[in-house]
Amino acid sequence: MAAEQGGDLVNVVVVLAAGVVAVPLFRRLGLGSVLGYLAAGLAVGPFGLRFFDDPQAVLHVAELGVVMFLFVIGLEMQPSRLWGMRGDIFGSGLTQVVVCGGLLTGLGWLCGFPLPMSFVAAMGFVLSSTAIVMQIMEERGEAGTLAGQRIVSILLLEDLAIVPLLAVVALLAPVPSGGSDASQWVTVAIALAAIAGLVAISRWLLTPVFAMLANAHAREVMTAAALLVVLGAALAMQAAGLSMAMGAFAAGVMLSESPFRRQLEADIEPFRGILLGLFFMGVGMSLDIALVGRDWPVIVAGVLVMMAVKASGIFVVARLTCAGTREALHRAALMGQGGEFAFVLYAAAAAAGLFEPRINAVLTAIVVLSMALTPLAALALQLLPPPPANMDGVEGTDGIREVRDHLLMVGFGRFGQVAAQALLARGIDITIIDSDPEMIQAAAGFGFKVYYGDGRRLDVLHASGAERARAVLVCTDRPEVTTAVVTMLKAEFPLVPVMARAFDRPHAVALIKAEVDFQIRETLESALLFSMATLRHLGVEEEAVAELEDDVRRRDRARLELEGLGERAAAMALIHGNRMVPTPLTKPRQPGRALSPETVAVIAAAARSDGRKEGHPV
Structure with missing residues (x-):
């Protein structure tokens, strides 16, 4: 027993050490923490140093990080904020997701893949990496600009889109043998009832409960209650046949107007960060290097073609929504990659039987490489000549009168x-x-x-x-x-x-x-x-x-x-x-x-x- 516990402790130390070494190094190189976690997982996984033989065991625990991530995103989705940003979110953002998703789905269908598989693969790649895009914009001081705010709005819509996409994956899953269309409709009805019950509890019950706990002045109980809300909502959705992430997101949205929103976010943040990093490491562990080596022509071609198609769609949508040419190029360069939510969607599709393991590995490798190329694409964009400055009302030094x-x-x-x-x-x-x-x-x-x-x-x-x-x-x-x-x-x-x-x-x-x-x-x-x-x-x-x-x-x-x-x-x-x-x-x-x-x-x-x-x- 002691030896077994010691082995578990070694695994924990290895995971922490890999993350501590890789993440600062990748951030220093300008590649972002997500790629650092992926590389760390690849290094210690079954296709690296082999400290872990079963990456699915790590992913099973690490999925809680995605659940908490979506809960925090839900907390930021106040109805008032969504309404104020409705133009960019549901205009530019929704148009970009639909156009790019349609182009990539058509590409997969033309390559001979089934339509459901093409759709899920395309929509996973459509969801850009919020972590990478926000990091690049913050490093360049662009997050507060008008163009940066438009990109943030689109990222917000893409983060929001993962929830219905996970529901679509569940609906597209093959019907088990002995099942029927009627049983699927019963499942849908149960899911809708679970969502309605969760909304009611979150809206009318949780705020009074948190007020009572706050009056008790027990900080650790507040933290436990925050975890209970997230995990309880996730468990309820899972029992209803839906995604755990959907339940956490719905609970977050319902609590977004609560006076305890910031306290909840602060309590969840440490667990979210650690478990989300563990999820990315689990994805890195699951990359089959041998399979990638055998299929490298397909992967390289997939990265280049999918990034080019998505960037073209982003550019066209940006121009149609009154963005300038340079802003459209900037948006296409920053958002032309697949993102971390693609891993979530592909893992759900593989679990539902929509993807074979080989397809899942190839698509995951394509997303990882596209994320690695994004900082290079953003750097290449800087080589373009700067746009001419708006000189309206600006007078040059030739207009200075001679004074002493x-x-x-x-x-x-x-x-x-x-x-x-x-x-x-x-x-x-x-x-x-x-x-x-x-x-x-x-x-x-x-x-x-x-x-x-x-x-x-x-x-x-x-x-x-x-x-x-x-x-x-x-x-x-x-x-x-x-x-x-x-x-x-x-x-x-x-x-x-x-x-x-x-x-x-x-x-x-x-x-x-x-x-x-x-x-x-x-x-x-x-x-x-x-x-x-x-x-x-x-x-x-x-x-x-x-x-x-x-x-x-x-x-x-x-x-x-x-x-x-x-x-x-x-x-x-x-x-x-x-x-x-x-x-x-x-x-x-x-x-x-x-x-x-x-x-x-x-x-x-x-x-x-x-x-x-x-x-x-x-």
């Missing part, structure tokens, strides 16, 4: 906008340039006159009057751009003072080496004010707060001096009170010159008080 005794500001984002307010209130003339037409148009709505221009170009700086400026303020938000602008200014206009916004300490060091006249790290002052306000809130005396602030500033000055930049850097970092005061600069310290006794004392105090290696420089 003015300030030139390069970059007018959130940093520059705040910096300009006091200067404009003082009546100082500021010439502002920026390279983002959308930002320029938005600034014009608030009364700011901003000219279009790239501060890294010498002709733009000349046209902006840099040589006649009292000072140039470089407020761009990208460190490499800021450094390039400062370098250009100091090389071409050495007598013009240059003040720059630094991102962190290494960037500040780079600016100092470029001989900038003044730099300030963008989070330094706000972080200091934040910490000092916290100390005051905790009741620390004002004199002690001032001493602590001065100590932090002195230690920061000492660290800059340790970078080998000498007294010049230290003088630039010196700040009195809450005001940044540039001090007369001396020549950089020569190598080998001893630090001042005061600096040595500050460094020693910093070392004693820090007590550990400094983290990421700010």
Whole structure:
């Protein structure tokens, strides 16, 4: 008995170790966590290192992850949200699913496969990978754009579509020997009754029950109740002959307007993440490498043809729904793959007898390879030339009138906008340039006159009057751009003072080496004010707060001096009170010159008080 338990523990450790190693590696490569789990399962499965001989045993437990995943999706499907997004969800999303599903079904039928098999295979591939698409958009900052929101709406519809598709698989399943059409209708009636009962319980019973448990102030009981709701709904649907995932989804939708929705989601999330990862690992274990090796021409052809057909359908639907050509290409590149729900649908089809094991393995391999190719397709899309910017209402630097005794500001984002307010209130003339037409148009709505221009170009700086400026303020938000602008200014206009916004300490060091006249790290002052306000809130005396602030500033000055930049850097970092005061600069310290006794004392105090290696420089 002990030996058997020890073997089970070894299997658990192997699964956890494989996931811990593979997932961060694949995320670092930009391939996503789903592919990491699949690769980990393949490595430890019966076709890899053979720690597991029966992947179906893992999948049987891991299916609970899919159940909880659909419950969480159901919690996000509030009727009010669905109604607000109805245009994109039930317009673009439904049209895309129908068109792509029809094209792929026709492709399978023309290749000689039965119509039910072609339909299920096609609809599984139609459901894009939400995990991969969302990760790519979030990494590129596209999730909040208008085009990104349209993609999210379509993904929402595709996530929603898995529920009726699972029901269709159950209906398409071959009738067992001795069965009849009447028995199937009885099964359908039982299923509908189960759904109606689940809706009634979720809508009128669960919220009062959760309110009673909340009043008991027993957090562990709330977690147990959340698991009971998910697993109970899944069990009820399974007993009625339907999918466990459908029951969990229906329960989630009914609880989406409940005041306990966020608590339920938080309680389920840890179990969902672990079990869903285990499900993907189980899918990876079930990949028959020998079978894939024998059928590799079919698999490669299937990947290329199915991705091309689906991407073509997505492009046509996007253009028909008034999306631009570039947005349509972007949507086709991101959503041209099969997704994680294909594994769920194919596993259900195999269990129902619609797929043979060989067909299931081939289709699963096609989906996995299509997911692996998606980051490459998205990367290839970036090689296209950028679309022309909308320059309506945007004036170039050639429209700047010749002025003297003015300030030139390069970059007018959130940093520059705040910096300009006091200067404009003082009546100082500021010439502002920026390279983002959308930002320029938005600034014009608030009364700011901003000219279009790239501060890294010498002709733009000349046209902006840099040589006649009292000072140039470089407020761009990208460190490499800021450094390039400062370098250009100091090389071409050495007598013009240059003040720059630094991102962190290494960037500040780079600016100092470029001989900038003044730099300030963008989070330094706000972080200091934040910490000092916290100390005051905790009741620390004002004199002690001032001493602590001065100590932090002195230690920061000492660290800059340790970078080998000498007294010049230290003088630039010196700040009195809450005001940044540039001090007369001396020549950089020569190598080998001893630090001042005061600096040595500050460094020693910093070392004693820090007590550990400094983290990421700010």
